[in-house]
């Protein structure tokens with residue numbers, strides 16, 4: 001794979017600047033003649049090579065939006081792109097889209113057959129084959145095996161994962177509505193499928209993360225909870241002072257900007273600001289104190305004023321009127337490109353679901369759950385639990401394209417890990433332990449921020465306590 005610096009140098013030799021998305025595209029294609037073909041396609045008066053100069057590529061075909069600032073773009077989750085809550089009919093389209101798109105990641109490895117055809121053909125009682133579908137239910141049998149109902153567009157079948165087989169541990173982590181492939185054989189009576197191997201969409205082992213060709217730093221935070229009596233104002237001020245002296249170009253805030261009103265019973269006893277407009281006004285004034293050269297990218301969380309169902313719309317102008325001009329409001333989730341480095345911002349409501357569904361998962365350690373999102377290539381697979389989902393014709397919670405960084409919050413416990421080259425950051429909080437967290441035995445890690453180097457993808461955790 002060509003690295004970004006080499007690609008940029010090749011263009012500079014012909015006196016051309018190049019857009020980071022073009023650099024990315026070339027790096028991913030790994031086609032030695034591509035640079036020359038693009039250069040040949042650039043008109044003589046152009047100074048910057050953009051995506052429209054790539055022969056045969058239609059910009060925006062993959063849903064990308066190319067905005068005016070090449071260094072900081074919203075690739076998914078631009079304000080105004082989410083729709084109203086869907087009608088019932090949309091849910092079948094929604095799950096079909098999920099099955100099709102995530103199926104693409106599995107198909108090459110599993111070559112699945114329709115479940116209906118499998119049940120009809122007696123030859124699969126000796127011969128192994130593969131199926132692919134959504135997990136309907138996952139339960140333990142009386143003998144301690146796992147019985148998983150898998151459904152595809154043709155039919156459904158009970159899949160048995162034997163407790164003494166190596167894939168049993170993986171089967172224990174299956175959650176409703178995730179897409180999997182299974183290789184195995186049919187039982188003698190044709191009613192059961194004995195699993196031998198399981199496939200998730202996953203991040204390919206060959207995945208090579210993109211690095212910016214020039215220096216740049218981003219800071220990742222979330223869960224500020226302005227308006228709560230546990231918001232740590234002094235700690236925040238130390239962070240703001242540090243930012244002023246830094247050369248950070250981007251600040252990403254992944255939701256729960258304010259504490260909100262009426263989010264949980266008797267919340268008003270724990271609020272210092274009891275008016276929602278005022279909460280955002282104070283948050284806005286905090287942002288105005290930060291360096292104006294910095295781009296601030298803001299997505300909502302479950303404490304914010306927008307609808308709870310995901311994708312959550314961006315904070316509307318009514319509440320962000322006094323935010324400084326360097327703020328970019330995005331939806332939850334949203335994917336942003338910082339000098340070509342993609343960060344998928346997702347508040348992380350589904351962490352509650354994953355933690356309740358996967359044996360051994362806990363609030364103390366977000367790493368296995370975030371890896372789990374990447375393995376499933378989905379931010380919130382399970383429909384109908386604590387994460388409300390607004391289904392559309394397409395599933396916006398699918399993880400595609402693969403980001404360099406997955407940035408979540410919500411659980412208020414900082415953690416950084418790596419899964420197959422994707423940096424997983426849970427960015428903690430700016431709120432000390434609440435009465436609810438005390439009751440739940442959750443100890444938050446407030447006052448920390450993750451500093452990301454866009455050139456190396458290295459990071460450090462800054463502590464402002």
Ligand SMILES: [Fe+2]
Pocket residue numbers: 223225256301303410411412429
């Ligand atoms: Fe929060």
Ligand SMILES: [Fe+2]
Pocket residue numbers: 256301302303347409410411
């Ligand atoms: Fe939250």
